Each structure stands twice: as structure tokens, then as C-alpha cells.
Amino acid sequence: MKRAFAVLFIILAVVTHGSAQSYLKTDIGIKTSIEDTDYEIQFFSPSIVRVLKSPEKSCFTKESLSVIKRPQKTDIDVRLDGKDLILESDELLVTLNMNNGTVSFETSTGKPLLSEKESSAEFTKFIDAGNETYSVSQSFELEKDEAIYGLGILQNGKMVQRDIEVHMVQNNTQDFVPFFQSNKGYGLFWDNYSPTTFSDNKEQTSFSSEVGDGIDYYFMYGKNADGVVAQMRELTGQVPMFPLWTYGYWQSRERYKSQDELVGVVHKYRELGVPLDGIILDWRYWGNNYLWNAMEFLNEEFYNPQKMINDVHNMNAHMIISIWNSFGPHTKPYRELDSINALFDFKTWPESGSFKWPPNPDYPSGVRVYDAYNPAARDIYWKYLNKGIFSLGMDGWWIDSSEPDHFDPKPSDFDNQTYLGSFRKVRNAYPLMTVGGVYKHQREVTSDKRVFILTRSVFAGQQRYGANTWSGDVVASWDALRKQISNGLNLSLCGVPYYNSDIGGFFLWDYQNPLQNADYRELYARWIQFGAFCPMMRSHGTDAPREIYQFGKKGEPIYDAIEKYINLRYSLLPYIYSTSWDVSKNQSTMMRALVMDFPNDKKALNIDDQYLFGKSILVCPVTERMYNENGQADFSTVKERELYLPAGTRWIDFWTGEMLEGGQIITRETPLDIMPLYVKAGSIIPIGPDVQYAEEKPWDNLEIRIYEGADGEFTLYEDENDNYNYEKGMYSTIKFSWEDENKTLTISDRNGSFPGMLAERKFNILIVKPGKMNKMDAEKYDKTIIYKGKRVSVKL
Known part of the structure; x- marks a missing residue:
């Protein structure tokens, strides 16, 4: 001692x-x-x-x-x-x-x-x-x-x-x-x-x-x-890879009321030849509110859910489904969770057992939120989700109300006891726990299907659980559209890289007859342009359906603008998927606030309506009405948007090939189908084939665009698109390097391999210039290379 x-x-x-x-x-x-x-x-x-x-x-x-x-x-x-x-x-x-x-x-x-x-x-x-x-x-x-x-x-x-x-x-x-x-x-x-x-x-x-x-x-x-x-x-926590198909176009609404209606939407897109990768089924497929979130198809309009999912898959599309963190009193999960004291007692959605609005307090729904902090409760949650839905072949999850909804909170509500103490003590981490529970359980079931979760709320660390957060039920307006930009950028700067918003806004309270309202139609077209440059491109909302054919037909301005950006999204899939690998492998960020790439440019630090998508494309959404005059759409005059080109590099107009010096404010014409896009000098961007869904065609004939003015490089990433074999090293990368002074492109040896990898392919090289900036305008490529996995260097 x-x-x-x-x-x-x-x-x-x-x-x-x-x-x-x-x-x-x-x-x-x-x-x-x-x-x-x-x-x-x-x-x-x-x-x-x-x-x-x-x-x-x-x-x-x-x-x-x-x-x-x-x-x-x-x-x-x-x-x-x-x-x-x-x-x-x-x-x-x-x-x-x-x-x-x-x-x-x-x-x-x-x-x-x-x-x-x-x-x-x-x-x-x-x-x-x-x-x-x-x-x-x-x-x-x-x-x-x-x-x-x-x-x-x-x-x-x-x-x-x-x-x-x-x-x-x-x-x-x-x-x-x-x-x-x-x-x-x-x-x-x-x-x-x-x-x-x-x-x-x-x-x-x-x-x-x-x-x-x-x-x-x-x-x-x-x-x-x-x-x-x-x-x-x-x-x-690090960020797992999403499947390639999640980066295609997604259609949703509140809500598809039958399986025939949902399958019919996918069929209509295929009939129109408009690309689509995903369809989303919102609430009430379980029936009435007393059966809330039963994790079974109890609504008679969904008479054969296995056939519904198979029909979607047979059209080469994917499907995700709305699930909640609360249960109605007549459901099996409710009874089992209640038996272990894993249900909270506070006011949540839906408030009434009746579908009528406003809610009828004489008939409370009895719906209660489950204790996602409790591992046994998370086990029960997954048991019913797996048996009732995942086993049918569902591709992913839309975890709604993952905050969760908590209406008219009283101090005593926060006294609810969770597995980890009072609800007050752990309240803000709820989304982390419920999203994490689904991710971990699905990973235990299979490694053949990557987890994909769309969710309404987020907390620090949630990026490790295969989740993409959307910005909630925003009310459609031009101001709301602009706010979604800084929303996504600030979330990304927290280390959480996957974000999206309801294209067109969820509620349309400010619009009468929105599908015939010129202002809303213009707003929707501009929102879909922004959505094309978010980690998930997803149309959704209530008060009016949002499918492309609701906005007219081919040859009409709004329809054509929507279709143009859906197609543009698909052409950029090799760039987007490679960027997603950079996010997972190198801790990068997809939606990049200007401070990330231009920290020394003081003019760029507080810009809230521009950003880089990946490390090459400067996105400048149009967030003010331009073509709605007195309630009428007038496209006779071309309007403009003012924007800032960050200093320290030159910028090439994506649409025209014109090169401009950075460090200046410019105005850019913005007809209805143009959102200003600029590519950083020295960028190399792969352009994919015309497709109806992400995996329709192999990337065996890619266009490789070179934007002159600086040295640059790009790494093309490929794998099996939807499993976790990449975690075992089963993927390949091909590095492209551009030396601007001597106009030399070097394609390095391919690193890695995976089942189904292309042994040989074409790379069609295009140096972007005014009048020759994309495959539609180029009479011929500057060079076509047959690439077999070995280093190639070519002077252009």
C-alpha cells in the first residue's frame, strides 16, 4: 500500500x-x-x-x-x-x-x-x-x-x-x-x-x-x-455505395391508390420512351388507420402484391415502399411491441381513425411510435418488415416520419421512457436509430442487394446506413425551391452526402389548378432541372399528380423541358456513379458548396444558389419565375439569370462550349429548357448511352468529353451495380489524365476486376469547343480508342 x-x-x-x-x-x-x-x-x-x-x-x-x-x-x-x-x-x-x-x-x-x-x-x-x-x-x-x-x-x-x-x-x-x-x-x-x-x-x-x-x-x-x-x-462512419439504379429517375405521388395504377405509371413511361428507374408506393396499402403500417398489403386494391412487384421488375424498374415508425392498434407489430413496453405515448400521425379531414378527435387512431432505441424492438420491426414486404422482392425503403411526427408536444411527453432513458434525453437521435435498425437487419439477411433507404430525418452518423434524406413536406414556391439548395449543401457539409427534395414541392397550397397554372408549371420545370443535379432525382407531392404526361405531351415546352433533364441525368450516370465511389472511397461530397473548392474566393463563400455537382460541374438553378406573365406562359422573350463564376479557374459553358474566366459575375440566358451549367477547365466527363433505365446498356461505347484550359483527371468506376462485392475488392477503376499544354490524354491501366467486366470497349474522345460540345452537335470525334485495359496515351 x-x-x-x-x-x-x-x-x-x-x-x-x-x-x-x-x-x-x-x-x-x-x-x-x-x-x-x-x-x-x-x-x-x-x-x-x-x-x-x-x-x-x-x-x-x-x-x-x-x-x-x-x-x-x-x-x-x-x-x-x-x-x-x-x-x-x-x-x-x-x-x-x-x-x-x-x-x-x-x-x-x-x-x-x-x-x-x-x-x-x-x-x-x-x-x-x-x-x-x-x-x-x-x-x-x-x-x-x-x-x-x-x-x-x-x-x-x-x-x-x-x-x-x-x-x-x-x-x-x-x-x-x-x-x-x-x-x-x-x-x-x-x-x-x-x-x-x-x-x-x-x-x-x-x-x-x-x-x-x-x-x-x-x-x-x-x-x-x-x-x-x-x-x-x-x-x-463511412458511406456505403448505393445501387446504380438509385441514380436514375424516380416517380412518386401521394398516393397511388391501387397496384394497377402504380404498374400503369411504369408502363406509361415505357410507352412514352421516357427513362425511369424507380416507382414509389406511398401509404395506405395496409388499409385503414387502425391498421396503420401493418407491414402487410391489407388494402384490397393491392390484391396481389407479389404480382405488382414482379410486374414492375419485368419492366426493368425498381420499387420502394413507404414504412413508418408507428403502428395502429390492430396490427401484429403493435401487439408484440406493446408486450415488451416498446411503444411511446404521445400524439402522432394519423390523429384519427377516420380518413376525413380535419381529423375527428372522437375517433382517435390509437397509433403509437415504437422505441427504436430498443434493440429488441428493432428486431420486431424488421421481423414483420422482412416477412410481409422484403421477402416479396421489395427493392428499398421509404422511412417516412423518421423524426418521428410528434404533434403538440407536452413536457410530460418527453418523460416517456426509452431503452436508453427518457425520450427527452435521446430525442434528436431517433432517425439514426430507426434507419440504422433497418440497415443492419437487411445487411444480415443478404449481401446481394444493397440497402437503399429514403428518409425524412437525419442525425450525425446516419450516412453509414445507406440512407438518402429528403427535405420534408415543403410547400411549393420559388422561395422554397431556392432554400432546398442551401439545405442540401449544409447537410453535405455535416458529412452526410445524400440529399434530395420533393421535386415540385409537396404541398401546392398556393396554387389553384396547379397543372393548368402557368406559374406552377414553370416552377416544376425549374425544380426538375435542380433535381437532375441532386444525389437522387425524385418527383413527389400531393394536391396534383406529377408524372411527365400530366404536363402535356412531346413537342410542348414544359413536357420537353422535363424530358430533356431526365435524359441528361441518364447521360451523366457514368460521371455520377464514379462520383458516388469517390464519396465512399475517398470521403468526397456529391453536392459541393463553393467553399469546398474555392475557399480563398471570398465572393464564393456565401453563395446559396450555386454549387458543384461532383468536382467538375457548376450548377446554377433558376429560382425566380421568368416566363409567367399575368398567369399566362409567355416564351417569346428570352430571359437571363445572373451568376458568379468562382475565381482561380476558367469555366466552359456546358451548352455552348464557350470558355469564360473565373472571378466574375455574368448573366446567362435562361430559356425554359436551360439551367446554366459550367464545367471547370481541365475536367474530363464520361457521357453514357441513351437508355430507358440505368442498366439497359453496357458502358462499352462511352463519350469522353475533355474541357481544355487546365490539366485534369477523372477516374471511371465500375462494379456489378447492386451487391456488396465491391467491399471485397470486386470493382475496377480506369484513370484518365489530361495534359493541357501538350494536348495529351492518357488512359491508365485498368485496376481491379469484377464478374461481367467489359474486356474491350470504345472511348470516343471529344475536345469540347464552341459549336462542338456534345454528341448531338459533333460531326465526328477527335479520336476513338479501342481500350483493352492497358495504358493508352494519345496526342489530340
């Missing part, structure tokens, strides 16, 4: 260095106490640091729901310099003021990054559903002109998230991720799942959460936006 005491004394003597304050060095950082607060600083890597604070002797520990990375032993130097305890890795200097407990972060060269506001950690005693805990808050000091991004989907139309206050409780159209990143190259993740307020003003930037046994946040230094995204994914 005396010897152990002597060793402890020596340790403390070493770490105090004569200071009145002491600390303990651990394998991953330090522990100490200052006044009445315990501190722990943990290095997860040389550039990722976790900061923990809690009331003294409270023994705060937490298993994160979002963070799956474990701290790794990192070489750090720990030293006291006066009042400052300094922890230094190869990438970061973390300083803890031993007098007041303030933590600050600098680069290894001493460049300031972020500092806590002095004495700003707050612990306020709080009784949470009968348990003594705390409300917690931490404030930081940002530079005056610093730009920050992230926080999820806010529907506020802002790119830079400064000078705002947001109360974060997941809801239909707002998805909250308590994370932001700075144009200074760092990110901060506030790891708390309770209702949280984010506030930024002239005095401070803070997170304040209703429930927390301690303060828990992660600081990461990625040097740039891509680096921060990569570190957030390193912390919370």
Missing part, C-alpha cells in the same frame, strides 16, 4: 511541475479537475480531439450513438506553461487554462482556430423524468468574419450560418445535426441528443442542451472543408 501511494505521488509530482494544479496524463490525453469541474481531453487522432466536462466527482461516462471511432494512442507532448496546460500533437495545440478551465485550439504552427469563451461551461441541475441530471451549455468565440456551415437542414435559405438562433428538435421539414464547420478548416460536433439550442451572435457561439450528464464535444482540424468532412466520417 505504501509503495502504491509512493508511485501515485511520483506521478502527480511529475505532472504538476511545481504548479498548484495537478493533472493525470493518460494514454490518449489528460484528466484534471479545476475548481468544481472534472475535465478530460482525449486525442482520437492527431487532428481529432474530444473534450469532456462534468461536475466534479460525477464520474461522467457516455457511449456515443453517433461516434463509432475509438480513440487511438497518439503521440502528444504534454507540458505546463504557467497557467496553461498544453497538449501538442503533430497537427494541433490544445491549451487548457488551469485557472478558469477554458480550452482553445491552434494549429501545430500556432495559428488560432477556436477558443471557448471564458468560464462559459454551464451545468444547471435538472430533473429529467424523475432522474437528477443537468442541462448543459458551452460557448465559443468565433472571429467576426468567420464563415460557418452545417447544422443540418434548416429551411432558412442561408449558406453561412452566422447570426442565428435555432431550437433543435427534429421535425417534418427541419433536420438537425449539432455540428458546424468553419472556413478556417475545423469542425465541431456537439455530441448531445436532447433538445438543443444553437445560438450565434456578436458575443458568442453556443450549444445549450436540455439534458446532459456532462459536456461532450469533438473538435477536428481538417485544414479544408473536404478534410473536415473526412474526419466527421472517420468519427461517425
Whole structure:
């Protein structure tokens, strides 16, 4: 005993260095106490640091729901310099003021990054559903002109998230991720799942959460936006590949009322020759509201669900189906979940057992949300989903109301007990848990079909579960269209790369007879142009159907504009699928805010209506009406849109081949069928064949477009399109490199292989120039190469 005491004394003597304050060095950082607060600083890597604070002797520990990375032993130097305890890795200097407990972060060269506001950690005693805990808050000091991004989907139309206050409780159209990143190259993740307020003003930037046994946040230094995204994914999970077919065009509506109607829509698209890869079945296929989400086809209009799915598949299309996180009282899942006390008691959708609107409170539906935090409840959920739907060959899931819906919330609602404590304590992580449950269970059943989940809500880490988040039931307007752009960009900057919105807006409350309304028809055409350059291109909504033939016929302006962008989407599939591999393999991002590629261009940092799709295509959606005059469509005059070409490169007009210098504001003509698109000089873009669905034709005769003006490269990725063999290395890549000065294209040796891989193919090389910028205008290609997997270099 005396010897152990002597060793402890020596340790403390070493770490105090004569200071009145002491600390303990651990394998991953330090522990100490200052006044009445315990501190722990943990290095997860040389550039990722976790900061923990809690009331003294409270023994705060937490298993994160979002963070799956474990701290790794990192070489750090720990030293006291006066009042400052300094922890230094190869990438970061973390300083803890031993007098007041303030933590600050600098680069290894001493460049300031972020500092806590002095004495700003707050612990306020709080009784949470009968348990003594705390409300917690931490404030930081940002530079005056610093730009920050992230926080999820806010529907506020802002790119830079400064000078705002947001109360974060997941809801239909707002998805909250308590994370932001700075144009200074760092990110901060506030790891708390309770209702949280984010506030930024002239005095401070803070997170304040209703429930927390301690303060828990992660600081990461990625040097740039891509680096921060990569570190957030390193912390919370990497992104699996989606099947190729998910990148085609998707048709949906609220709702197809019979299997004949749904199959008929697919048939109509095939008859018209308009490409389509997916059809979505919305709610009520289970019957009445007391059978809500029964995970069975109990509606007599869906008389043979196996035939319905087979009919869709026989037309070379795919199908996903609406599932919810709640169950009606007459369903089998409800009864089994209730038997293990895994149903919550609060007001959710639908409110009434009757279909009539408004809901009749005399006939409550009795629908209850299930406890997705409970692993046994997730098992039950999947058991019925697998037996009733997945076993029929369903291709994917539309998890609606994954927040979940919680109407007129009362404080007592949050006292509902989950498997992990009160609902209040874990409320915002609900979508992560329910989406994760479906993903994990399907992966256990089969590796032959990739998981694809379309879902309405998101939390940090959800990117690891094969999910694409849509922005909720937005009300259609030009303003709403514009807001969907910054929504997707800020979510992507949180490390969650897959996003889409209801093309055309969900509700059409502001439009009478929308399909005959010139303003709405123009809005829909512009929204579908934007949708063609999102990770998922999906038309959906209520109040009016959205199929292409609802907007006229071939030869009419709206129809032709819609068809043009669906076809354009399919021609870009080799580019899109290769970009998706870059997202999974290299932690890249598909919808790229301009800060990602032009961090030094101050004019680009706060642009909320332009972005890069992949690393080559600048997308400039039209978000104002141009051709609706007094309720009539007037296409006689060509209108214009003002846009900014970021500095540091030249840009080639996708439609004309004209080259322009970056760093300038220009105006671009925007007839109804033109959304301004510019390609970065030095880009190489593969163009796929004309198809009716994604896998109709092999990529054995690709057009390879070269955009001159700079050196560049592109890696073409291919695999079996829909299984997890790529995780075993069964895929191939072909790297294209362009040397601009000597006009030389080099196609490298193919790396890798997979079953069904093309042994030989044509690459039709086209140098884009005015009057010769695509396969429709080119009289001939600059070069056609027969490629057999070996290096080819050609001077053009």
C-alpha cells in the first residue's frame, strides 16, 4: 500500500511541475479537475480531439450513438506553461487554462482556430423524468468574419450560418445535426441528443442542451472543408455505395391508390420512351388507420402484391415502399411491441381513425411510435418488415416520419421512457436509430442487394446506413425551391452526402389548378432541372399528380423541358456513379458548396444558389419565375439569370462550349429548357448511352468529353451495380489524365476486376469547343480508342 501511494505521488509530482494544479496524463490525453469541474481531453487522432466536462466527482461516462471511432494512442507532448496546460500533437495545440478551465485550439504552427469563451461551461441541475441530471451549455468565440456551415437542414435559405438562433428538435421539414464547420478548416460536433439550442451572435457561439450528464464535444482540424468532412466520417462512419439504379429517375405521388395504377405509371413511361428507374408506393396499402403500417398489403386494391412487384421488375424498374415508425392498434407489430413496453405515448400521425379531414378527435387512431432505441424492438420491426414486404422482392425503403411526427408536444411527453432513458434525453437521435435498425437487419439477411433507404430525418452518423434524406413536406414556391439548395449543401457539409427534395414541392397550397397554372408549371420545370443535379432525382407531392404526361405531351415546352433533364441525368450516370465511389472511397461530397473548392474566393463563400455537382460541374438553378406573365406562359422573350463564376479557374459553358474566366459575375440566358451549367477547365466527363433505365446498356461505347484550359483527371468506376462485392475488392477503376499544354490524354491501366467486366470497349474522345460540345452537335470525334485495359496515351 505504501509503495502504491509512493508511485501515485511520483506521478502527480511529475505532472504538476511545481504548479498548484495537478493533472493525470493518460494514454490518449489528460484528466484534471479545476475548481468544481472534472475535465478530460482525449486525442482520437492527431487532428481529432474530444473534450469532456462534468461536475466534479460525477464520474461522467457516455457511449456515443453517433461516434463509432475509438480513440487511438497518439503521440502528444504534454507540458505546463504557467497557467496553461498544453497538449501538442503533430497537427494541433490544445491549451487548457488551469485557472478558469477554458480550452482553445491552434494549429501545430500556432495559428488560432477556436477558443471557448471564458468560464462559459454551464451545468444547471435538472430533473429529467424523475432522474437528477443537468442541462448543459458551452460557448465559443468565433472571429467576426468567420464563415460557418452545417447544422443540418434548416429551411432558412442561408449558406453561412452566422447570426442565428435555432431550437433543435427534429421535425417534418427541419433536420438537425449539432455540428458546424468553419472556413478556417475545423469542425465541431456537439455530441448531445436532447433538445438543443444553437445560438450565434456578436458575443458568442453556443450549444445549450436540455439534458446532459456532462459536456461532450469533438473538435477536428481538417485544414479544408473536404478534410473536415473526412474526419466527421472517420468519427461517425463511412458511406456505403448505393445501387446504380438509385441514380436514375424516380416517380412518386401521394398516393397511388391501387397496384394497377402504380404498374400503369411504369408502363406509361415505357410507352412514352421516357427513362425511369424507380416507382414509389406511398401509404395506405395496409388499409385503414387502425391498421396503420401493418407491414402487410391489407388494402384490397393491392390484391396481389407479389404480382405488382414482379410486374414492375419485368419492366426493368425498381420499387420502394413507404414504412413508418408507428403502428395502429390492430396490427401484429403493435401487439408484440406493446408486450415488451416498446411503444411511446404521445400524439402522432394519423390523429384519427377516420380518413376525413380535419381529423375527428372522437375517433382517435390509437397509433403509437415504437422505441427504436430498443434493440429488441428493432428486431420486431424488421421481423414483420422482412416477412410481409422484403421477402416479396421489395427493392428499398421509404422511412417516412423518421423524426418521428410528434404533434403538440407536452413536457410530460418527453418523460416517456426509452431503452436508453427518457425520450427527452435521446430525442434528436431517433432517425439514426430507426434507419440504422433497418440497415443492419437487411445487411444480415443478404449481401446481394444493397440497402437503399429514403428518409425524412437525419442525425450525425446516419450516412453509414445507406440512407438518402429528403427535405420534408415543403410547400411549393420559388422561395422554397431556392432554400432546398442551401439545405442540401449544409447537410453535405455535416458529412452526410445524400440529399434530395420533393421535386415540385409537396404541398401546392398556393396554387389553384396547379397543372393548368402557368406559374406552377414553370416552377416544376425549374425544380426538375435542380433535381437532375441532386444525389437522387425524385418527383413527389400531393394536391396534383406529377408524372411527365400530366404536363402535356412531346413537342410542348414544359413536357420537353422535363424530358430533356431526365435524359441528361441518364447521360451523366457514368460521371455520377464514379462520383458516388469517390464519396465512399475517398470521403468526397456529391453536392459541393463553393467553399469546398474555392475557399480563398471570398465572393464564393456565401453563395446559396450555386454549387458543384461532383468536382467538375457548376450548377446554377433558376429560382425566380421568368416566363409567367399575368398567369399566362409567355416564351417569346428570352430571359437571363445572373451568376458568379468562382475565381482561380476558367469555366466552359456546358451548352455552348464557350470558355469564360473565373472571378466574375455574368448573366446567362435562361430559356425554359436551360439551367446554366459550367464545367471547370481541365475536367474530363464520361457521357453514357441513351437508355430507358440505368442498366439497359453496357458502358462499352462511352463519350469522353475533355474541357481544355487546365490539366485534369477523372477516374471511371465500375462494379456489378447492386451487391456488396465491391467491399471485397470486386470493382475496377480506369484513370484518365489530361495534359493541357501538350494536348495529351492518357488512359491508365485498368485496376481491379469484377464478374461481367467489359474486356474491350470504345472511348470516343471529344475536345469540347464552341459549336462542338456534345454528341448531338459533333460531326465526328477527335479520336476513338479501342481500350483493352492497358495504358493508352494519345496526342489530340
